[in-house]
């Protein structure tokens with residue numbers, strides 16, 4: 096059905112061998128998380144009648160109420176809101192930030208500069224004007240940088256918190272599009288413990304790409320609030336849109352008042368027939384995240400064998416689904432992304448090209464052949480064509496299919512290596 100250069104076939108077999116131990120770890124975590132999710136479905140008596148749509152105000156929508164209970168149980172939180180109404184991860188995080196912060200409060204990011212799209216929300220991006228950012232509403236912002244090797248600077252955090260003015264400690268778990276390591280839940284716990292010991296601040300986590308990668312979530316270890324996108328890990332590749340916020344009851348309530356209105360909060364919001372997909376999505380999420388992690392581990396192993404420099408390396412513990420590979424030059428990045436596209440179930444016949452994406456200071460190439468536009472729990476890859484010439488790969492609804500795309504990527508890059516060799 097698919098034929099590859101013999102060397103790619105052989106290296107792939109070898110890569111599976113190298114990644115074997117990591118696959119076992121992934122399977123073990125996946126089984127644990129999947130059982131945790133099934134337990135939550137059973138305990139909360141999820142029933143077919145909850146999948147019917149509500150319209151208009153959406154009062155007393157049982158499906159909407161129960162999915163909140165199921166999800167909060169699965170992530171060890173007091174409460175949660177899981178809604179199709181969140182338009183993306185940035186919107187969900189924005190609702191959470193505006194939900195709990197008030198004029199005069201200080202938000203302290205302790206993992207350096209937050210993800211690009213969060214910067215205009217805080218009011219620290221270069222361009223902007225009055226868009227109604229946190230800054231426009233009198234919320235102050237400060238940050239503690241990561242250390243030179245991308246690690247959390249616990250001492251600096253403790254010192255900053257001792258000043259006594261911080262209302263919220265903000266953590267970004269995933270590496271985003273940098274090469275720093277992602278944060279483990281154990282590291283997040285350490286920040287939570289330092290925060291609670293030193294101050295009265297609350298802790299909020301941008302949990303994007305982190306859900307169900309480990310056995311525990313930030314809310315299991317004391318984070319007060321976390322949020323993420325349903326077209327990444329927790330939507331299981333089934334949710335068509337949406338987001339979630341989970342955490343302490345008092346904070347989640349406030350976020351619900353921000354999502355709709357003060358007073359109405361979570362009592363309104365027609366589900367319009369989305370409930371079945373949201374339930375099915377969160378149900379499948381632990382398994383699908385396992386498939387994405389296997390895709391990442393396989394990619395890491397294969398490109399190591401080809402002489403490249405991936406991060407995380409094979410066997411390194413993973414805290415998000417992202418796999419970066421440094422590919423040394425632009426040609427390799429383009430070849431890699433075109434290979435991924437060629438092995439995608441949707442739009443396999445188109446060839447991605449680099450383009451000047453607004454907001455970037457170099458050309459960017461992206462591969463995505465997904466059922467849901469922009470979904471990054473489905474296999475996708477992006478690479479800005481500049482130092483350190485790294486591609487960021489994430490997702491894979493099932494490993495068997497994603498493996499084909501990764502092998503096409505390897506074959507494309509190998510062709511270039513052959514040329515170089517001549």
Ligand SMILES: *Cc1c(COP(=O)(O)O)cnc(C)c1O
Nearest residue numbers: 183184185210269271301303324
């Ligand atoms: C994806 C992501 C977001 C939100 O991005 P959207 O594209 O709006 O869903 C925020 N933070 C991190 C770290 C992310 O990976």
